Amino acid sequence: MKKYTNTGNKDTRSGFGAGLTELGQKNENVVALCADLIGSLKMDDFKKNHPERFFQIGIAEANMIGIAAGLTIGGKIPFTGTFANFSTGRVYDQIRQSVAYSDKNVKICASHAGLTLGEDGATHQILEDIGLMKMLPGMTVINTCDYNQTKAATIAIADHHGPVYLRFGRPSVANFTPENGEFIIGKAIMLNEGTDVTIVATGHLVWEALIAAEKLEERGISAEVINIHTIKPLDETTILNSVAKTGCIVTAEEHNILGGLGESVARTLVSNNPVPQEFVAVNDSFGESGTPAQLMEKYKLNNEAIVTAAIKAISRK
Amino acid sequence: MKPNTQQLQDLTTQVRRDILRMVHAVNSGHPGGSLGCTEFLVALYQNLMERKEGFDMDGINEDVFFLSNGHISPVFYSVLAHSGYFPVKELATFRLLNSRLQGHPTTHEGLPGVRIASGSLGQGLSVALGAAQAKKLNNDSHLVYTLHGDGEMQEGQNWEAIMYASAKKVDNLIATIDLNGKQIDGTTDEVLAMGSLKAKFEAFDWDVLEIKEGNNIEAIIAGMTEAKSKTGKGKPVCVLLYTEMGNGVDFMMHTHAWHGKAPNDEQLANALSQNPETLGDY
Numbered sequence: 001m002k003k004y005t006n007t008g009n010k011d012t013r014s015g016f017g018a019g020l021t022e023l024g025q026k027n028e029n030v031v032a033l034c035a036d037l038i039g040s041l042k043m044d045d046f047k048k049n050h051p052e053r054f055f056q057i058g059i060a061e062a063n064m065i066g067i068a069a070g071l072t073i074g075g076k077i078p079f080t081g082t083f084a085n086f087s088t089g090r091v092y093d094q095i096r097q098s099v100a101y102s103d104k105n106v107k108i109c110a111s112h113a114g115l116t117l118g119e120d121g122a123t124h125q126i127l128e129d130i131g132l133m134k135m136l137p138g139m140t141v142i143n144t145c146d147y148n149q150t151k152a153a154t155i156a157i158a159d160h161h162g163p164v165y166l167r168f169g170r171p172s173v174a175n176f177t178p179e180n181g182e183f184i185i186g187k188a189i190m191l192n193e194g195t196d197v198t199i200v201a202t203g204h205l206v207w208e209a210l211i212a213a214e215k216l217e218e219r220g221i222s223a224e225v226i227n228i229h230t231i232k233p234l235d236e237t238t239i240l241n242s243v244a245k246t247g248c249i250v251t252a253e254e255h256n257i258l259g260g261l262g263e264s265v266a267r268t269l270v271s272n273n274p275v276p277q278e279f280v281a282v283n284d285s286f287g288e289s290g291t292p293a294q295l296m297e298k299y300k301l302n303n304e305a306i307v308t309a310a311i312k313a314i315s316r317k
Numbered sequence: 318m319k320p321n322t323q324q325l326q327d328l329t330t331q332v333r334r335d336i337l338r339m340v341h342a343v344n345s346g347h348p349g350g351s352l353g354c355t356e357f358l359v360a361l362y363q364n365l366m367e368r369k370e371g372f373d374m375d376g377i378n379e380d381v382f383f384l385s386n387g388h389i390s391p392v393f394y395s396v397l398a399h400s401g402y403f404p405v406k407e408l409a410t411f412r413l414l415n416s417r418l419q420g421h422p423t424t425h426e427g428l429p430g431v432r433i434a435s436g437s438l439g440q441g442l443s444v445a446l447g448a449a450q451a452k453k454l455n456n457d458s459h460l461v462y463t464l465h466g467d468g469e470m471q472e473g474q475n476w477e478a479i480m481y482a483s484a485k486k487v488d489n490l491i492a493t494i495d496l497n498g499k500q501i502d503g504t505t506d507e508v509l510a511m512g513s514l515k516a517k518f519e520a521f522d523w524d525v526l527e528i529k530e531g532n533n534i535e536a537i538i539a540g541m542t543e544a545k546s547k548t549g550k551g552k553p554v555c556v557l558l559y560t561e562m563g564n565g566v567d568f569m570m571h572t573h574a575w576h577g578k579a580p581n582d583e584q585l586a587n588a589l590s591q592n593p594e595t596l597g598d599y
Contacts, residue, residue, distance in 0.1 A: 052454065055450065057481065060480070060481065062474040063474060065443070066441075073433070073448045073451060074375050074448060074451025093440075
């Protein structure tokens with residue numbers, strides 16, 4: 001199996017901050033807005049370097065989304081920053097009408113997504129945001145897996161005209177994708193070729209999928225691992241080519257089983273090539289307080305859960 | 318050259334006819350607020366705003382306008398058409414399938430003159446603040462105008478935006494509130510009394526002007542000219558426009574009944590007879 005090296009744990013939100021810093025230097029139309037979470041979103045550098053292009057909105061997320069939509073009228077490329085919960089559910093109608101339906105070039109950048117926000121508990125741990133955002137016509141939905149990829153995605157979405165939801169998180173996780181790697185929206189990344197089962201993972205679950213593939217290899221099972229950083233538009237071709245070879249699939253995501261990556265993959269499969277699918281996702285519940293590792297274990301969002309799911313998927317072929 | 322008062326009056330009457338005929342044709346839409354804001358939008362587009370020829374979304378080096386209370390789309394569409402953004406005859410497609418003139422205004426169908434979708438209330442002021450701040454970044458000294466319903470002020474997002482505007486000194490913005498005192502379910506006092514909007518805006522550190530005769534074109538121009546003179550002084554500007562819902566049609570005035578109801582054939586004939594054709598019907 002192909003080896004990946006963790007060059008040192010880093011948080012994906014810092015990748016966002018680094019990407020935003022770089023964008024600030026190279027694209028003067030990029031502006032940034034934050035709803036009182038500059039430190040959490042790692043937007044300090046952008047604010048320091050470009051105070052005139054930085055907008056502190058205060059604790060008023062609905063206003064932030066509207067202001068971002070307005071800033072596009074005049075040619076700006078606004079990046080909004082707050083927690084995923086306040087970036088989506090709290091402001092759904094503002095995004096729907098003022099951004100998505102109005103086709104405004106707003107980049108909604110959301111940190112602290114999912115259970116790995118940790119101790120703050122379920123009020124802040126949104127597990128429904130991918131579903132909310134992917135249902136909006138014209139919205140691109142991206143969930144990056146590590147620091148390097150989050151930085152690359154942040155830079156890439158500035159060149160994409162249209163609304164984007166960029167989802168990342170709080171904890172330090174393995175950083176294993178190439179530094180300054182190319183990020184192509186909607187193009188899945190083949191991490192490991194295999195023949196027995198396809199594992200399609202997004203966000204923090206991608207690294208877990210690689211560990212799972214190693215464990216499966218020890219059992220003589222060849223797992224294909226695909227990093228689906230873009231949930232919408234979904235790279236259906238890569239998924240279908242893979243299951244044509246493996247005959248079964250596991251989807252893995254830090255999200256509710258309803259409305260997430262797994263359902264998008266299932267829709268693709270039933271329309272083209274129905275094969276057994278197992279879901280590694282939160283089973284329609286809210287989260288709770290705990291450390292990220294404790295929560296990912298309790299809610300079965302780790303490499304062990306992926307191994308179990310892969311074996312089950314294979315058995316259903 | 319700007320139209321004279323008589324020309325503005327003639328256009329106002331024609332826009333009224335357009336509104337009535339549009340909502341009658343599809344037996345839906347919102348004539349009450351549209352009729353109440355006819356003089357204002359005619360004055361804004363024909364006298365007050367500095368506009369470029371044609372339409373581009375960014376609106377750089379011209380004044381831009383956002384309609385936050387999108388349900389009064391009939392008056393917005395009629396005034397846009399008569400101001401050259403699209404053919405007047407297209408008003409006949411209002412609310413029909415495949416039309417650019419959706420029930421509520423949208424950019425989605427590419428209708429020139431519209432820069433944001435509105436309809437779900439309370440979002441327009443935030444959008445206007447963004448556009449105003451973009452103008453500042455672009456060193457564009459032109460203004461951003463908005464119009465909001467008074468009932469719309471019950472939406473909480475407005476107060477986020479109102480707080481932000483003064484805190485961040487967004488002083489290239491004139492927000493006008495259509496004070497007709499009515500909303501779908503009754504008077505604003507009955508539904509959710511808002512007290513003094515003047516006192517509230519002043520408490521949020523806005524510069525507030527009142528136009529008591531909000532259906533008088535000359536009073537509107539005078540009041541809005543004064544409002545323009547208050548821009549660029551560190552404070553956002555609010556205009557409280559006292560209007561009569563259903564203005565110009567006697568049986569639609571002094572009631573909230575015509576907020577979202579179309580006239581029948583007989584009522585249309587009566588209403589049109591009170592507003593004789595001036596510039597020609599579409």
